[in-house]
Amino acid sequence: MTTTTPTVPYTYAKSRAAFERALQVVPSGVYGHQGPAEGCAVPVSAYPLFSQRAEGTRFWDLDGNEYLDYMCGYGPNVLGYGDPDVQAAAAAQQRLEDVVTIPSSIMVDFAELLVDTVASADWAFFAKNGGDVTTLAVMTARAATRRKKIVFFEGYYHGVAPWTQKLDYPGVLEEDVAHNLVAPWDDLPALERLLAEHRGEVAGLIAQPYLHGNFADNRLPSPGFWQEVRRLCDAHGVVLIVDDVRAGFRLDLAGSDHHFGFKADLICFCKALANGYNVSALCGSDALKDVVSSLTYTGSYWLSAVPFAAGIATLTKLRALDAPALFDRLGTELTTGLVAAAADHGLHLVTSGAPALFYLRLADDDSLMLHQEWVAECVQRGVYLTSHHNHFINAALTSADVARTIEVAHEAFGIVRARHPELGG
Amino acid sequence: MTTTTPTVPYTYAKSRAAFERALQVVPSGVYGHQGPAEGCAVPVSAYPLFSQRAEGTRFWDLDGNEYLDYMCGYGPNVLGYGDPDVQAAAAAQQRLEDVVTIPSSIMVDFAELLVDTVASADWAFFAKNGGDVTTLAVMTARAATRRKKIVFFEGYYHGVAPWTQKLDYPGVLEEDVAHNLVAPWDDLPALERLLAEHRGEVAGLIAQPYLHGNFADNRLPSPGFWQEVRRLCDAHGVVLIVDDVRAGFRLDLAGSDHHFGFKADLICFCKALANGYNVSALCGSDALKDVVSSLTYTGSYWLSAVPFAAGIATLTKLRALDAPALFDRLGTELTTGLVAAAADHGLHLVTSGAPALFYLRLADDDSLMLHQEWVAECVQRGVYLTSHHNHFINAALTSADVARTIEVAHEAFGIVRARHPELGG
Numbered sequence: 040m041t042t043t044t045p046t047v048p049y050t051y052a053k054s055r056a057a058f059e060r061a062l063q064v065v066p067s068g069v070y071g072h073q074g075p076a077e078g079c080a081v082p083v084s085a086y087p088l089f090s091q092r093a094e095g096t097r098f099w100d101l102d103g104n105e106y107l108d109y110m111c112g113y114g115p116n117v118l119g120y121g122d123p124d125v126q127a128a129a130a131a132q133q134r135l136e137d138v139v140t141i142p143s144s145i146m147v148d149f150a151e152l153l154v155d156t157v158a159s160a161d162w163a164f165f166a167k168n169g170g171d172v173t174t175l176a177v178m179t180a181r182a183a184t185r186r187k188k189i190v191f192f193e194g195y196y197h198g199v200a201p202w203t204q205k206l207d208y209p210g211v212l213e214e215d216v217a218h219n220l221v222a223p224w225d226d227l228p229a230l231e232r233l234l235a236e237h238r239g240e241v242a243g244l245i246a247q248p249y250l251h252g253n254f255a256d257n258r259l260p261s262p263g264f265w266q267e268v269r270r271l272c273d274a275h276g277v278v279l280i281v282d283d284v285r286a287g288f289r290l291d292l293a294g295s296d297h298h299f300g301f302k303a304d305l306i307c308f309c310k311a312l313a314n315g316y317n318v319s320a321l322c323g324s325d326a327l328k329d330v331v332s333s334l335t336y337t338g339s340y341w342l343s344a345v346p347f348a349a350g351i352a353t354l355t356k357l358r359a360l361d362a363p364a365l366f367d368r369l370g371t372e373l374t375t376g377l378v379a380a381a382a383d384h385g386l387h388l389v390t391s392g393a394p395a396l397f398y399l400r401l402a403d404d405d406s407l408m409l410h411q412e413w414v415a416e417c418v419q420r421g422v423y424l425t426s427h428h429n430h431f432i433n434a435a436l437t438s439a440d441v442a443r444t445i446e447v448a449h450e451a452f453g454i455v456r457a458r459h460p461e462l463g464g
Numbered sequence: 465m466t467t468t469t470p471t472v473p474y475t476y477a478k479s480r481a482a483f484e485r486a487l488q489v490v491p492s493g494v495y496g497h498q499g500p501a502e503g504c505a506v507p508v509s510a511y512p513l514f515s516q517r518a519e520g521t522r523f524w525d526l527d528g529n530e531y532l533d534y535m536c537g538y539g540p541n542v543l544g545y546g547d548p549d550v551q552a553a554a555a556a557q558q559r560l561e562d563v564v565t566i567p568s569s570i571m572v573d574f575a576e577l578l579v580d581t582v583a584s585a586d587w588a589f590f591a592k593n594g595g596d597v598t599t600l601a602v603m604t605a606r607a608a609t610r611r612k613k614i615v616f617f618e619g620y621y622h623g624v625a626p627w628t629q630k631l632d633y634p635g636v637l638e639e640d641v642a643h644n645l646v647a648p649w650d651d652l653p654a655l656e657r658l659l660a661e662h663r664g665e666v667a668g669l670i671a672q673p674y675l676h677g678n679f680a681d682n683r684l685p686s687p688g689f690w691q692e693v694r695r696l697c698d699a700h701g702v703v704l705i706v707d708d709v710r711a712g713f714r715l716d717l718a719g720s721d722h723h724f725g726f727k728a729d730l731i732c733f734c735k736a737l738a739n740g741y742n743v744s745a746l747c748g749s750d751a752l753k754d755v756v757s758s759l760t761y762t763g764s765y766w767l768s769a770v771p772f773a774a775g776i777a778t779l780t781k782l783r784a785l786d787a788p789a790l791f792d793r794l795g796t797e798l799t800t801g802l803v804a805a806a807a808d809h810g811l812h813l814v815t816s817g818a819p820a821l822f823y824l825r826l827a828d829d830d831s832l833m834l835h836q837e838w839v840a841e842c843v844q845r846g847v848y849l850t851s852h853h854n855h856f857i858n859a860a861l862t863s864a865d866v867a868r869t870i871e872v873a874h875e876a877f878g879i880v881r882a883r884h885p886e887l888g889g
Binding site: 057060061063064065066067069070071072073076077086087088089090091092093098100101108110111112113114115116120121126130133134135136137138139140141142143144146147150151153154161162163164165167168169170171174177178179181182187198199200201202204208209210211212214215217218284309310315316317328329330331332333334335336337338339340341342343423 | 482485486488489490491492494495496497498501502511512513514515516517518523525526533535536537538539540541545546551555558559560561562563564565566567568569571572575576578579586587588589590592593594595596599602603604606607612623624625626627629633634635636637639640642643709734735740741742753754755756757758759760761762763764765766767768848
């Protein structure tokens with residue numbers, strides 16, 4: 040690996056020039072998670088916009104600046120970019136076949152491995168996007184119960200299909216969201232009231248294993264919360280769907296429901312499933328298998344063989360590494376160090392969520408401006424954080440990388456502190 | 465390439481054994497296009513279920529049987545499985561990066577190439593499934609017009625999102641399809657009446673460039689049809705969306721709207737875009753670019769770099785080959801030969817649709833059983849056809865392959881004819 044000594048703060052002339060070209064031929068230039076319009080990577084001026092190479096826990100932008108990357112492609116990078124074991128498995132499969140008129144039997148191998156690994160999985164159904172399988176889960180709940188309504192928790196994100204969006208979003212109809220019910224997170228009496236009020240009408244409840252939304256501290260469930268949700272779903276005949284697209288395989292290889300001590304009826308995976316090769320999966324209980332079979336649901340690339348080979352290699356290596364324990368240890372080491380670095384400068388950094396998916400916020404900063412300033416200084420010194428989105432740990436991260444990150448963070452806190460004498464102390 | 469002398473008719477012991485395993489861990493065992501449940505590959509017993517290798521225009525099933533493949537992965541194989549130029553471009557990009565926290569600038573290169581190639585494209589928005597971009601097109605039409613209704617043509621297929629399905633399909637709500645209006649294909653007075661009846665309510669009209677549905681002859685548009693549809697859409701302020709997911713780049717590299725002499729407002733691509741690497745694209749006019757930017761629409765793998773590299777190599781080679789002319793020539797050679805082979809046995813084979821995507825049916829066979837019998841004999845002799853779906857030509861097919869196909873088809877017609885003395889003649 041090339042180790043460069045970057046000039047800080049970084050500048051982004053080539054990224055900006057490419058973005059000007061992008062604006063000509065792509066709506067928003069760069070859209071979604073990876074674009075400047077989403078609001079999780081602000082101030083925009085502090086961020087590079089295009090990458091040219093990635094390896095392990097690092098990427099290099101178009102201007103040659105190097106980053107310790109704590110976003111991991113917003114999740115897919117779970118073993119390290121270009122992990123050699125995954126690359127070798129994918130390349131070997133690619134030499135044989137990928138998308139063909141009939142699938143490779145490696146599909147069956149991958150399904151068997153998932154069933155063996157994920158506690159609530161009796162079967163697996165493969166697609167491409169996380170949203171393909173959250174949509175399939177909701178359709179399955181509706182088909183199984185012949186009911187219409189779906190319960191969400193406030194702050195939910197389950198993809199971009201119209202049913203997951205809000206009525207005031209462009210292109211969304213009232214009919215798309217007519218049967219969405221929203222309960223506050225971690226509030227059992229409120230959920231109980233909602234289910235009682237809509238008795239016999241609720242097909243499913245869909246939720247991430249804990250609240251890891253943007254622009255707000257991430258919130259773990261209170262002890263016993265999920266067990267009671269499970270009980271309420273059973274009592275009301277509601278299909279319990281866990282959207283593990285973001286947290287899946289980072290908390291627990293047996294599923295985030297297993298991590299929190301309950302069993303989902305359906306569980307959705309995508310991001311960390313194949314270390315950057317594109318596959319998603321809905322897994323679930325035998326009771327719902329025939330319902331899934333009855334639905335009309337398919338896609339051109341859903342049975343492509345290369346992502347299955349990559350998925351087998353990824354899951355096998357995650358198991359061998361006991362990766363969730365590694366992520367927890369590295370995430371704890373990092374967030375503990377960051378909090379101490381902030382304290383050295385009289386600042387209070389709040390960390391939330393699971394250490395493997397840590398969320399950061401500077402306290403006493405309602406405007407979020409101070410936090411953004413600090414993040415901007417980190418990014419421009421080679422530590423890629425976002426300002427208002429949870430982060431991700433991957434298995435290629437080392438304690439030396441963590442130490443380097445804390446060193447950069449320390450310097451960045453010092454710069455912010457010096458710029459704001461009004462903070463006193 | 466290994467050339468085997470297969471034992472015919474083929475048998476499928478290993479495919480069947482793998483399918484038994486699949487049934488344990490995957491709903492339906494194999495689902496969708498590639499599975500036996502869809503009904504386009506019947507009789508099921510005549511078909512292999514799993515592949516082990518693919519190259520050029522051929523694949524080999526799990527039992528080692530070799531096929532001349534006229535399904536091309538249901539579209540993605542446009543240059544030949546494992547085309548060396550595409551593989552080299554993809555592998556080179558894979559060594560650099562694929563899905564990273566920020567995209568590779570190769571995204572911009574690919575968007576520029578599409579804008580340069582597709583007549584109605586001022587911009588490109590990338591996703592994964594064809595359905596991702598048909599859904600985006602419909603949301604764009606609704607956001608642009610602040611209207612709700614969408615016009616479809618009878619026999620439509622635009623993916624598997626709930627809005628594309630039918631009310632009697634499991635998991636679909638009346639709200640999902642509440643604003644779908646259906647017009648008969650190629651019937652201008654009927655379309656004119658429908659638009660007049662819903663004046664001011666119709667956001668978009670979405671259609672494949674011609675009717676290439678299953679279980680029915682494919683139907684090209686009458687001369688002047690599309691020009692009049694374009695005029696009606698303009699008169700009613702309706703966004704005209706071409707779903708070119710299936711036919712795209714096989715009829716015309718500038719888009720199937722260009723092939724039929726009109727200009728879509730939005731055009732959807734997927735299958736043939738990157739020779740099996742997974743990417744889809746919505747392209748459209750500058751007038752709708754800001755509307756697309758205003759929507760909430762993204763996915764974890766939508767800006768992955770490897771499919772962009774493959775797409776650039778694919779489109780560049782398709783241009784160099786003048787591939788649509790090649791497909792038309794090979795498809796015509798093949799269908800002419802098949803019709804003649806049928807006639808030799810006193811049978812009438814009807815071909816429909818564009819030669820590059822030919823659809824086959826034996827005439828005077830309302831039950832479709834005779835047709836299925838003939839297809840079964842072809843498949844079991846190494847010519848992979850489906851019974852009730854259009855086929856696909858790829859650029860690796862040679863005239864020698866076509867001649868071999870006609871030879872097999874001839875033998876298969878003879879077998880069917882001998883089995884049915886009641887056909888007389």
